[in-house]
Amino acid sequence: MKRDKPKYKQIIDAAVIAIAENGYHQAQVSKIAKQAGIADGTIYLYFKNKEDILISVFEEKMGVFIENLQEIIKNGESSTEKLSRMIENHFTVLANDRHLATVTQLELRQSSKQLRLKINSVLKEYLKLLDEILIEGMVSGEFNPNMDVRIARQMVFGTIDETITTWVMNEYRYDLIATAPKVTQLLLNGIKN
Amino acid sequence: MKRDKPKYKQIIDAAVIAIAENGYHQAQVSKIAKQAGIADGTIYLYFKNKEDILISVFEEKMGVFIENLQEIIKNGESSTEKLSRMIENHFTVLANDRHLATVTQLELRQSSKQLRLKINSVLKEYLKLLDEILIEGMVSGEFNPNMDVRIARQMVFGTIDETITTWVMNEYRYDLIATAPKVTQLLLNGIKN
């Protein structure tokens, strides 16, 4: 399996750094290769093309969010707590990796519509877990059982996304993690029963 | 004033169509000119360069949102009503111009970080008006006076944005305007006193 080879992750990490430091359009394959300490051609032994690198970046990194969220769902007591811990986790991971935050919130969005559609399908798995939490809460009576799940999900994710993007655009000037409880509170107000 | 000349708006509209139909990176100046029914060179009598066209597209179209919102703020009775009508207006304008919706929600985001920073400064004016509504509501007691305005704003705008983007990505399959009341309800729940 290619993704178990050491150079695979090496290239992924190099791509995140190259994109964060140079911007999406200035992160040429040659720069990623240089950052990874390998030759340009070697990239193509591990990735089909440049787009494949970028999708893989998203898959690999999103994987962390998904694994964490599965853990949270498994261990959480209530839906409210799960949602709360999901937001906290999302903020924490990105606050602790500003390169990654820049890449996911700003740079990767400059990619072609086609690439973003693929990224979206990766994202869907994460949103499905979010839907699980919401539905569970509606069933248990913690959340408003009459609300439209899709819209609730869009509110939760849209708010998280906008909050982090603003933080990145403001050049990380304030403590992102500290805002998590307030964000959580507003969102819970919106959907609670 | 150049923006009062008929060809100015003609080019803006041609750009929206060309970008919506071909995608951001495939909307060459020659395509925009052809769509506008003029020669390539004529573009440059009205715009400094291609980026200038794109910024102007955003300014012109965002201008509609801002003017509408100012009207809403002037005429609305309560903050609740103003927020409700803002969301309704935002959804209605884009639901009625799918080309524009595609351009603002998907295509223009692929532009360079520099262009997006300029777009953001145009956006700021809109967000300032949103802040006005929120603060007024907090003062009047309609909205929770203890909430963090910035986070509330990010929730409102993030939710609107995510909702419309999802709609566009789903290829306008459902009635966007019909979802406005539900979106409004969830958001109001979140911020009401």
Next chain:
Amino acid sequence: MKRDKPKYKQIIDAAVIAIAENGYHQAQVSKIAKQAGIADGTIYLYFKNKEDILISVFEEKMGVFIENLQEIIKNGESSTEKLSRMIENHFTVLANDRHLATVTQLELRQSSKQLRLKINSVLKEYLKLLDEILIEGMVSGEFNPNMDVRIARQMVFGTIDETITTWVMNEYRYDLIATAPKVTQLLLNGIKN
């Protein structure tokens, strides 16, 4: 006759200034028109095309040199004196019109080979007069009767040209006219009997 109309000379002079101030490649027709205080299109009532302006600039200005030289030939006593006064005149005219000097020595040389061939044919009339002086001197015994006239002419003109070009490239830093006697002396040494 078009060249008797006031706008004809007005455009010629505007062209010299526009070229001197902006450089050959940055002296667009629109700049020349603006400098002349007329509309772009008006240029084409007096000149066939841009090349025609530039040739005319050269013709008109070279005309001064030719008239002066004819006068010098008519009034001069000896060939030596005539050559001396020719060099003096050439230096004086250009030292007194730095715009013109820049245009003839630097800017006009960037024109296409084709244009420079035409310029050369204008120049020929001037060089013919120079040949007259040289041949007369050879016949009279002032100059070496065995020398090759063409080479002597190339030496005289090449030296004049190089001297002025160097002066222009050195940004007129020294007194060009003051060098005329030394230049004349060297050249006369070379060709005298």
Next chain:
Amino acid sequence: MKRDKPKYKQIIDAAVIAIAENGYHQAQVSKIAKQAGIADGTIYLYFKNKEDILISVFEEKMGVFIENLQEIIKNGESSTEKLSRMIENHFTVLANDRHLATVTQLELRQSSKQLRLKINSVLKEYLKLLDEILIEGMVSGEFNPNMDVRIARQMVFGTIDETITTWVMNEYRYDLIATAPKVTQLLLNGIKN
């Protein structure tokens, strides 16, 4: 070192031919690449941009003149002989490479003022060596010790340049090398003691 790689010289030579055959403004990068038998992009592995090719053409080719002249200075017996051999060499090199002669005497002069300034700084080295010969001759008493070196240099170089340019403009119709002794004789007359 890039200039030791075979493709470097290959491109330089292709540029000389492409410019000589098509003219400066019609010598597009694609034509130079085609002439060199390589892809357009390959040019940019060896040169920063098109201007860099042209400067390099001049440097490389002027280098031959400079090296030859250094050799001549080293081996020549008298200043008179050195000057004589310098002129002979200058004529011979260009008479034997008409492409190069066309490029240096006609085409390269159409380049932008900026490029010509760079070309001039290359030329300066050659002129410095000429100055060396002149000064040496003035010290040894072969040349007039009272003459102005700058003007003498301008006469020598201006004459050489004008002679060759005229020959090129006359489409190489006569034997350039055969005129060298006459040119030399006239110049020596001008500067000898």
Next chain:
DNA sequence: AATGAATGAGCATTCATTCAT
């Protein structure tokens, strides 16, 4: 497995000239 030199398609912009007014 790894290299890195070579490839070649693709596009924003300028400006001399025209011509309807």
Next chain:
DNA sequence: AATGAATGAATGCTCATTCAT
């Protein structure tokens, strides 16, 4: 005679990908 808005052809350069070594 004069205007000036409109035209449209023409080109240097980048960079993802390949493939001989």
